[in-house]
Amino acid sequence: MRLKLTWSFALLAALVTVYIARTHATPALGFVGTTLALGRFGDIDASNYQLAPPLNPGVQPWLSLQKTKGQSDVYVQNNVWQPGGHTGWHTHPGEEVGYIVTGTVEMAIDGRATLTLQAGDGFLIPPRTPHNARDVGPGTGHMLSTYIVEAGQPLASFTGEPDDR
């Protein structure tokens, strides 16, 4: 009897979770993302650096590290919004690095100040961080993004709007 009650409670909790996720998810509106390229990579271990002064006077220090363990899917994606369109709150199972080609896009990122991005502006979304990109018009918003994500995982998962917004 106790086991049946436990399973019933677990089932009820799962159903409530699914209901909340569906009713509070923020699906895309006026937004289309098209995959331009997709490649699968093994371990990535790359380091790039510029020596800083005093070893190399006049050069600004620069350091870039990319390291993955296990297979990764790397996507190049063309993202287009109609005026006022938005992606809906979502996450990726890895980093998103992108830039705005045309238009003005408001990028809301959970736990950070909202960015207003113009043509030529770049951005980085950390792994599994809820965010929502919205075209603020007046024209069509166009963005190119690259994603380095865990292989075989969905590129994006809708989430609800974070509670702190």
Ligand SMILES: [Zn+2]
């Ligand atoms: Zn995204």
